[in-house]
Amino acid sequence: MNAKHLLVSLKYCVLMSSAIGLNTLINPAYAQTISQQEAENANVSGGAAFETEHAGYYGTGYLGGFTDGNKGSAAVSFSASVPQSGQYTLATRYANGTGSAKSLSLYIDNQYVQQVYFNSGSHWADWLSQTNPINLTSGSHTISLRFDNQDSGNINLDAFTVTSQNQQTAPALNVNQQLELEDALLTGGAVAESNHTGFSGNGFVGGFTDSNKGQASSAFNVDISEAGSYQLTLSYANGTGSDRTISFNTEQASQTITLPATNNWDSWASVSHTFDLTQGTHQLSYLFGNNDSGNVNLDSVALSQVSTDPTDPTDPPVEPPTNSDAYEAEDGFYAGGAYLSTSLTGAQGEGAVVQSTANSSRIIATVNASQTGLQTVAFRYNNSSGITQKARLFIDGIDAGEMTFEPTTGFTTKAYNLNLHKGVGTLTIAQHSDSSAEYAIDNVSLEQGLPLEFRGATTPYKAYEAENAQTNAQVLAPSRVFHSVAAEASGRQAVRLNNTGDFVEFTLTEAANAFVLRSSIPDNSSGTGQINQLAVFADGVKLADHQVSSLFSWVYGSYPYGNNPSQGSAQRFFDGSRMMLGQTLPVGTVLRFEKDANSTANYYDIDLLETELVEAPRAKPTGFVSITDFGAVADDGQDDLYAIQTAIADAKAQGTGVWIPQGRFIVSDRFNLSDVSVIGAGPWYSVIAGLNGKGGFYATGDNVTIAHLMIDGDVRYRDDAAFHAALEGNFGKGSLLQNIWVEHTKVGLWGSAGTDGLLAVGLRIRNTFADGVNLHTDIKDTHITQSMIRNTGDDALAMWSSGSPVTRSAFIHNTVQVPLLGNGAGIYGGTDNAVLNNLFADTLTGSAGVAIGTRFNPVPLAGVTRVENTTLLRTGGYEPNWQAQLGAIWIYADSADITAPIEVTNVDIIDSTHQAILVSWQKRVENLLFKNVHIDGVQANGTASDFSMEFQAQGNAYFEDVTVTNGASGVNVWPEFSLIKGSRNSGF
Structure with a gap:
């Protein structure tokens, strides 16, 4: 089993908490909400208490305090009134980050009913639902959950819902037909109305109003004869003047549907959304969910099947002129x-x-x-x-x-x-x-424009490889062997300074006043790392002792890797350190790093140097509120969480933004953001510093802008349940992430369902312990561009369509270096996504340069998935759990066949570690196109990498303008797979 398979259970829990939240506990086609209660507003006793520490709760908070210290006393109760006697369902929204199932005792009217078990989630912000049938007589009842002496407790409670079973039948909608929603099954306050004009049929559905939030629903059945992707086109009116949202539910997943404003309530518009269905009868519904803004009218809905027939490939784009402005x-x-x-x-x-x-x-x-x-x-x-x-x-x-x-x-x-x-x-x-x-x-x-790089990110710094610099020290021999230092170095080589007087020096080709040094020094005996210094000289004059450390490097053992040296199998050797010089060094300056008398580490491994001419700090935007006005103090070592939270709330209330001035501001938790901007003076100046693995920004809605700052965590090992991503959440519509530098966090950016039209540009994501970027589930029209990602503990860039597709999203103009575990880019299911104009280099273990397929049980690939204008340099890697070699490009049919088109065009695969192209495994893969692909060098070691390409599947692929030079030229093709060769192929 691959190490990433061990992560699937954690990622799956994250999906389930978003897809089966309070909005979708009971399919509204068969249930009616009788009572809803936010836990923090219920009656509490015995130490149960209001908390807000963990993100993702409904309402204003949740209930904690169900801890061992309050065993036998902590309790919560609320009232529910039911119209008639019968069986009802109690749904409890909760979080359990303990790693094992926990229990509380259920009481109705102070009478013990049963012990209720709550399965563990992946972390404390992973909100799940537990449903239990309860028998109630007509009238009012008190429902309680108590931490009795026989219980294990230790969970948090967010909300309760009581629903009754409704035996009405939802009407049927067939493919290529339209259903008037006023004829659908209406529950929770949704009603048929006709007090506006312009609708079709006999009326429309009203009642999606604030008084029916969490309840109003219009439901219908569909009979699907062929599994696949389907589209609903919803006709609606939204006279509120702003975008509104409702939820769309199937039995397995939920989508947030955004309904832009119409001119008035007599003006009708339509939106379309896609989803996947298996063969059979399904119940679908539109719901005014607890997280929705609602207040719209619904007219009709039409169902169609989305075509997945392959289309003729278009010619690749022409490289733009280099002098274009x-x-x-x-x-x-x-x-x-x-x-x-x-x-x-x-x-x-x-x-x-x-x-x-x-x-x-x-x-x-x-x-x-x-x-x-x-x-x-x-x-x-x-x-x-x-x-x-x-x-x-x-x-x-x-x-x-x-x-x-x-x-x-x-x-x-x-x-x-x-x-x-x-x-x-x-x-x-x-x-x-x-x-x-x-x-x-x-x-x-x-007027003063420069062209952007055609492949990879356009960066503000100049990079110099140590193995190409001047040195009197040891140049480490190239290696691609996991657990070797050189294998983790950019370019697969580094320089080791062993002795006093050893140096490596770089001649600047661009002026600079700051630098980043990627280096490694030994760990200490306890695995907590050490801090040391390395002398810096400019043209022979000592400038400073530069601080380097191993605090955030060196992990050991098996996945997910820890800080105990006794486990052996050391890895993750390098880290980056930065310094502002206080002066500008001109072109031609010789910048030397030397192990002098003050440099007492046993050795210093130098991988690369990045020099930069950092401009002056940006100015505070007009009207923004500064966090220092609310008590935040730069560089004082104290927690500024409350001050920044207060500043965000104040800025949002005023309709302005938040200013992060120069300085380092420590935070012990992350900030929830929607409809607000957070702007800094630049990532060299404004730093949000995490504490104990926490800190960062969590988006909860539209119009989030975060720009020109650094998020510097203190994570030292991987713990998905305990630690935060730097940037996470549902960014809704209209959001922008720009010029953000991320270091030492669990994940750089984790986008969640509901994100629609996010642009992330100019990110520097480095030294994370899991993914660099992961676009996860029901994300649309999102681009990650002009970003540099290095030294990630999992995929550098990933789209994971778990439960619902990532759609029309792309990784464009990015540079990826040395992902330690995982791929340069991974696309797992999804619709019409792309990897364009990127540069991937030096993948290490369990990895491909670009992986596309159905690994981790995503929804199927649909539309056309494209890899274009991309360079893969020294990519591919060995998967030790499978004892398998993975190619630079890996098409992997794991949980399902791949029949939707995949187009790989204008791609250069250089010095591939194993096969340049691998298609696997024992399922059908068809409609592959490889056009204008140049394979230059494949590492041949007497095993499978003697093949430039391998096809271990059923299906077919078309080749045109594909060349193989300077290395292994054999092709391993299973009998069930067909290579269709067009024109201008050679070398295979």
């Missing part, structure tokens, strides 16, 4: 209703992006300014509406004011003088409330 809108990011049009006459590139009138519509250009300051920025646009349209402009996530686009008869250019910061930045053109018609953005040009 225009940033095409279609190469940027657009979401919330904005869409690509290829039919507008005069558009440059491959088309133009149309700004829709939806409130959440936005177009974002990722640009690269050569210097900081005021410069002319030109927007090429087309406004055929006949009237001036307005937009809101955001620069790097900060509101920069209003733009106007006057009427045109074609494309024209309008220029603004804007203050931009050097390097990668964003220009967001957001829908304005006064804009009444669509307009198109073709491209954006900077």
